[in-house]
Amino acid sequence: MSGLLHLVRFQAHRDKLVLPLWVGGIAVLGFATATAVATQFGDTPSRTAIITVATSSPAFLFVRGVPDGTSTGAVVFFQGYAFTAVLAALMSTFLAVRHTRTDEELGRAELLGSTPRRRSAPLIATLVLAAAANLVLAGTVGAGFIAAGLPVIGSLMAGAAVGFVGLFFGAVGAVVAQAMPSGRSANGAAAALVGVSYLMRGVGDAVGTPGADLQHVTSSWISLLSPIGWGQRSRPFTAADPLPLLVLLAAAVLLASASVLVRERRDLDAALLSRRYGKERAGLGGGSLFGLTWRLQRSTIVGWCVGAGVLGALAGAFGPIVRDAMSGSSALQDLISRLIPGVHADAVNLFITALLGIVGVLAAASGIQAVLRMRAEETEGRAEFLLSTPQSVERWLGANVLVAAGSAVLVTIAGGTAAAVGLGLSGTAPQRAGYLLPAALAHAPAAFVFLAVTALAFSIAPRLSVPLGWGILAVSLVLDQFGDFFGVPGWLVSLSPFRHSSAMPVEDFNVAGAIALTAVATALALSSVARIRRRDLTA
Template identity: 35%
Template sequence: MILLTQRLRRDGVQLLVWILATAALCFSATAGVNEAFAAESERRTLLAVALANPTILLFRGLPFGTSEGAFLVFTILPFLVLLGALMASFLAVRHVRAEEESGRADAVSATPAGRRAPFVATVVHGILACVLLGTATAVAFIAAGLEAGGSIALGGALAASAAVFLGVGLVAAQLFRSSRAANSFSVGVILSAFLVAGIGNALGTPSDDLTRMESSGLAWVSPFAWAENVRAFADDAPGPILLAVGVSAALLTVAAALQATRDLGAGVIAPRPGRAAASALLSRPFGLAVRVSAGSLVAWVVGSAVVGALSTSLGDVIDEIATQNPAVTEMLDRLAAQGSMDQGLVVTFFVMVGTLAACFGVQTVQRARQEETHGTAEQTLATPVARVGWLGAFLTTALGGIVVIVAAAMAAASLAVFARGGDPAILGDVVVAGAGQILGAAVFPVLTALVFTLLPRATSTLGWVLVIAAASLALFGTLLGLDEDVVSLSPFAATPVPDADGIAWNGSAWLIVLTVAGVASSLMLMRRREVATGG
């Protein structure tokens, strides 16, 4: 009980802000959707467009009706599950692996609490956070005027899916020796699940009236699809919630078994032994930054390559499935004059690539903070290494990694075009969309560096919040009825994109100015900032 109280006190403000912000988003989204799509005919038209152009479903929810509640779930649920997944997985890693890294877990295990009590306290703490998140969202929807039954079903789906990723985070904390690796693994699982659910929905079977989609079998691999197939405000099916609860219990059991068998401070996966002598690369700050970021860069490159390949290879499959329904064929003919479906698919997928690249950039700059809190930065800066050069090395690695990640996606997209014998003209769209996302993604490590120099303790939280907020604004802002000027505040939405007339440059100028000014400002501030020696 003491350990649980300690965790609740430590995370109180952070979890409260996260949960209340999610609830506020639910309340405001309900008002926004109802205002933008007040008439059922408007909602029916948009659902028909989504089912006729399934690329929309890759980053939206699952259509299953035209009621206000069902339409709201379609527009916002995947993002709510994403927020819950990140909250739960970060909580798990923070209270297990990060505690062992800092040495605090060793001190606690030396008391009568032993090794098992802290793990149990983390599990209870995480489940409480998931339940509170689900409860807060249900209350927000009820307060916004939606029916109680559907609101409770939606809250239950959100809580259960978040609990699944709590289990993912706890298992990752057992597998890897560092919190950095555990968080990277968890985020990779979350993003993969998000993408699999979107593809599974896009490959599903639409109804004849174009108001409902049945997920394909692929979607059922993902907890995101389990939450969506509850179909809150329509079916309120309890089966997917029970499935999520069962998988969560299984993951928690696996994590507990691994916790009981491994050594404290060690991971199930042993780290690769280092060399007896350091290479010349490690004699400079840049080489060190590259070395500690290399493993995660490989993971982000692989993920972005998969997304890039899908951007040019999935169009034919989706088009074939969609045109099997006469109503879909008719709607596609109406949409033909509004732009290329393949072009829209490339732009949408490369927003996800930009998000992945931005995540790597933020993660790399956050390593500077980790080096600082672990005390290794102080040792490095005690040598002739300057503060500006030290932070500049992490920034350079972050920006260079972004270019590599997006380039990998562009290369994979190009290879997919040639492999399927597609139209080479789409390669121009790939280049424009990819180059644009490099500009958008570069903003985030720069902003994170600014936070690091001004508010060091907020580096991790604000870095991830900025990426999540910007990605959600770019992917969901239009459907939530937000003005285009508001959506364009997201760097991911302000990038150059291909259109019917060539290239729409959008806000590329201010992205460049913001990045350059941010780099200069963060390096200048670092010269005058004291180096911290603790968290």
């Protein structure tokens, strides 16, 4: 037992900066949501109005979740639970993969394996650390809600809903780490499972059954396929029910036990899915830096495009459902007028705009991941071999930035095309579907900014490039989605590149904004290429 505790302490020491940032950031987001709801919707009529509109709108249900009453706590949980649960899930999967498959890939697990410990000891220590981190997260989120003035029991239950989702996905990350042959593929697969969970919850909520009082929605059975949907069913501020959380706990224990069982029976660095090796000779274009970069990135880019395509198809397919549900809703038009003054848009356009905005986030994430592939090449020693050939470090960075930009464009094209096809097949007028591809492409300039910032961080502070790249994306997303709701100053909200994307088809295409974003991205990319020649390769 003492050896296991030493391993837990060692892993916790390695994460002494990362985990507090995750836990603190999620807790602060929950506290800010509670404070904003109490400030902006302090009276019952205001909360009733927004819940009535949300209950009638599949778009709100898909993005936020299901309403469950008009108390302050219920509105807080409706506004913030789904987003914080996704963050907890990502925190846990990344933690599990980082200390298991990635350690095996980099050789650190081999050193631990040379000591007199059972081969699954590092994995068990990781599961213990993930459980402890999520318990702390649950308590911290609950404490933030209590500090914001929400009921104690409901606050603790809401914190537990977020923490237990994280606990479940920590076990999922451990299982995926046994199956995938590399840390990169394991992180990608685990993140994809988190995205699928969010989508299944969204679909199940969007086709749920509204109550007669228009203050509650009962999710369909589809949401039961999502761990996030199970956590939502705990209903912390209305009729607190711990049973769904116990289901998550039981599932987490089963998955964790399965991962330990597999680890005890497989060799170090082996995987349930075998590693694919390339051909003996490079094909057409494989002899160039750009061709090599594309070959290394293409499978990941395809994965991002598939995710964007699924999201776009849902946007198109649900268009008529949204139209029928919201026809004649004066409350929705009043809310639109409050949120987007001067804009007159129907519910279908609003729903599609919201989902294409998520496609834009996926495009930015795909570009960031493509740029950060260079950091993995550098730390694992492959960049050193590559740059020992007559290739300059500037050309290496430039090729990766170009592929990252292409990745962002392809993701937006996949999302927009799938949305157009889905809308056309759903029986909506074909001419309406024609604007969806340009609407999706309108988010590409903002994605360029994120990948260029990441490239600049890689060229100046490579050891910080990973947290900076993903951290800037997360902060910008929070500012864009919650900035106005939290009462953040306008100048600070405007720092988010997402704020300068054209929200087509609700808004007209902002030519000046697209040019400005592209110019900023180009300047940052050129600065990174000029700056990288001034530093050496780092481990």
